[in-house]
Amino acid sequence: MPPRTTATARQQRLGAELRRLRERAGLSTREAGQKLGVDPARISNIESGRFGVSADRVRTFALGYDCSDTGLIEALREMTAGRSRNWWDDYRETLPSVLLDLAELEHRATEIRTAQFTHLPGLLQTTDYARLVFRQNVPVLPPPEIEYRLSHRIKRQGILYRDDPTPYTAIIHEAALRMQFGGADLMREQLVHIAEMSERDGVDVLVLPFSAGIFPGAGQTVVYAEGPVPQLDTVQLDTEHGSEFLHAEAQLVKYRTIMERFENASLDAASSRAFILGTIANS
Incomplete structure (x- = not known):
């Protein structure tokens, strides 16, 4: 080759x-x-x-x-199978390769778990919320690239809508739910969307409340994507200098433990949905 x-x-x-x-x-x-x-x-x-x-x-x-x-x-x-063209390849000349790698990781994952502390999960974001997230980028993104990133993010969400949706668990800290990102109206629309998504088969939304107190990690966004066998799991971290993909055995063991602790500290799915609906009602 x-x-x-x-x-x-x-x-x-x-x-x-x-x-x-x-x-x-x-x-x-x-x-x-x-x-x-x-x-x-x-x-x-x-x-x-x-x-x-x-x-x-x-x-x-x-x-x-x-x-x-x-x-x-x-x-x-x-993993050696001939690489056919996929939807994210349409962005190869316009977006950083790490975003394409993330789309492929999610597309091929057998299950995804994520933990979010300030922003809401990308796979659950509305168009208006996601656009505002991209406008906060440093350095500032030109308007055309914001729209490319927005289109890419919305297409990533397709894994939750296909005939065989990828099982997805989103752990969201209460801080992210209560932050008035973009104003009360935008956040209300966004929270309604998350509550509706939490009703879909294969989607679990778990709230990590303030009352849970201390939690592991430093509050950075974590995505844990399971592969066909545990050795091929991958952790994706969002940092100020971009995304990182981790897959060393010790790293996977560490983040499996962290995600389990997040889940144990969170409200269950039904209580989390009620919490979100209560937040909407009080907003």
């Missing part, structure tokens, strides 16, 4: 998983190359995502690295 000029987060992840398998087998790239009959430089390029790799070769690598986890091997083989 010819080298790529750029690799998507998914392609880089496949390479990273193959590198993990090699390292767990205690093999250097030179030793792996000798064992598998592959140029060590090619192995390095595959692991970096610069070179593609076939499904058959993934199986050869995994078996050569003494991996007996058939579920993981098949999931990695699926």
